[in-house]
Amino acid sequence: MTPAESSSSARRQDRVLDAGALRALAHPLRVQMFDILSQYGPQTASTLASLTGESTGATSYHLRALARQDLIREVEGRGSGRERWWERPAGGIELSAPESARTPAGRAAMQVVMTETLNRRHQQLMEYVSRSLSETDDWREGSIISTGTARLTAEQMTEMTQRLQAIIDETVLRYRDQQGEGVRPVTMRADVFPLPPEGH
Template sequence: MTEERTQEGRVLDAGALRALAHPLRVRLFDILSQYGPQTASSLAELTGESTGATSYHLRALARHDLIREVAGRGTARERWWERPAGSVTLTNPEMQNTPSGRAVMEVVQSETLALRHQQLMHFVAHGWDEPEEWREASVITTATARLTPAQSAELIARVQALIDETVKRYRNQTGDDVRAVTMRADVFPLPIEKGSA
């Protein structure tokens, strides 16, 4: 599972994955990824946690270079935090070989996908309230094809290239009509069903 592949990707080491394997840390990381720099106070407000809790977890993420303090912004009392640009792979091939490593990666991925699912379901329930231009510029789609592993890998590369190009071009765009937009691409084999050809 990879997000924001705009630069050479970072495969998280065991320490970084373990640091991220906490529901609030995943949420803080996700907010910083999607909405940009925040303070511990603004993150506390967004998450319903105390400022002390968000500060503690931000420092834990920063120790593993998952986030960093925004240079030249804020004060000693109010520090601004950001997630560096570039892709982050939420799996580590070396950790896949042990039950404890797989468990850590499963926590990180499960929490990340739970947040993404909440966002999707919020849009399903409230997307009708969006202005017409945003309703027409949104899509939820699913398709199924019968592919070989090589064909699946080719599809993933083509979709990822389009997403990478879009993120690179518009990552820091500002303006009256500009909003954060999530782009999702799920490509994986379905379970083999009895009697399927």
């Protein structure tokens, strides 16, 4: 959900978040709930309360705020009047909308969303590192935590990130809603960015 989540792939239609959607999302609990819906699929206010440690009243309130900006939607034909299921629409989102970045409030909202999202990603990574030795061999061997450094031009870096994003997009498109025995949510990260020039 960072700016790198955007792609030039023709298959991918990212939603550019306007100022209203950014403000709606710029709350730690809303970022967490939005991320849970992205990673684990449809949830109710009750299941989100259980997953976040918040009250059902709080999660219901924040779900409605997200829904007003079409960041999430109610799952049709599922649940009852008292138990509504919510989902995040498929597709990427773009946080760094130029019009939002023009105002201090817009930049502050973008900063909150990016900071909360990246903090959650880092927390999930560290939790995996802590439990990796208790994972079965097939899951552990299929995982990768890797860092490499190369000296690239901006064009070379862009070409590589587009290739990485295309692989992620293809995998998400093919398996996003897969169900069945042995299926688990898998998060895919591609952290590619330039380091400061020498001497800085």
